[in-house]
Amino acid sequence: MDAHKQFTETVTxxxxxxxxxxxxxxxxxxxxxxxxxxxxxxxxxxHLRWTTEIGLVSKSFETEISEQIPDExxxxxxxxxxxxxxxxxxxxxxxxxxxxxxxxxxxxPESFAEKVADWTNVTERRVKGDLERFKAFIExxxxxxxxxxxxxx
Numbered sequence: 001m002d003a004h005k006q007f008t009e010t011v012t013x014x015x016x017x018x019x020x021x022x023x024x025x026x027x028x029x030x031x032x033x034x035x036x037x038x039x040x041x042x043x044x045x046x047h048l049r050w051t052t053e054i055g056l057v058s059k060s061f062e063t064e065i066s067e068q069i070p071d072e073x074x075x076x077x078x079x080x081x082x083x084x085x086x087x088x089x090x091x092x093x094x095x096x097x098x099x100x101x102x103x104x105x106x107x108x109p110e111s112f113a114e115k116v117a118d119w120t121n122v123t124e125r126r127v128k129g130d131l132e133r134f135k136a137f138i139e140x141x142x143x144x145x146x147x148x149x150x151x152x153x
């Protein structure tokens with residue numbers, strides 16, 4: 001992750017690692033809990049197309065999963081387009097029925113709006129809110145809505 005801005009956010013979810021990981025891999029459900037994410041389309045095992053709207057700015061871009069180890073880690077990077085970001089999400093047992101989810105992200109603000117978001121830490125607050133909404137999303141269900149357990153290294 002060699003972009004300009006880097007940060008880390010963590011949440012503890014009251015569900016086992018396998019359940020939490022399985023739910024996270026349901027990428028097309030991200031709009032349910034990620035603010036500003038309008039749509040995520042899984043193109044194949046390692047490529048996703050995102051449509052976001054932040055403020056009045058709408059963007060579409062693709063990401064590539066560069067590493068995926070079930071119940072442990074998913075790493076990604078944006079490919080092409082005008083969005084420069086990369087990151088990883090890790091899953092660690094915090095107890096028999098709890099999982100610590102940690103998102104590390106790096107990005108390069110390009111537009112004026114993105115630079116303002118950088119200066120005011122809007123992105124960090126948004127990711128923190130997304131993690132809290134993910135926690136509520138998975139904890140409100142008896143089980144995950146699916147799983148994608150491919151290993152990509």
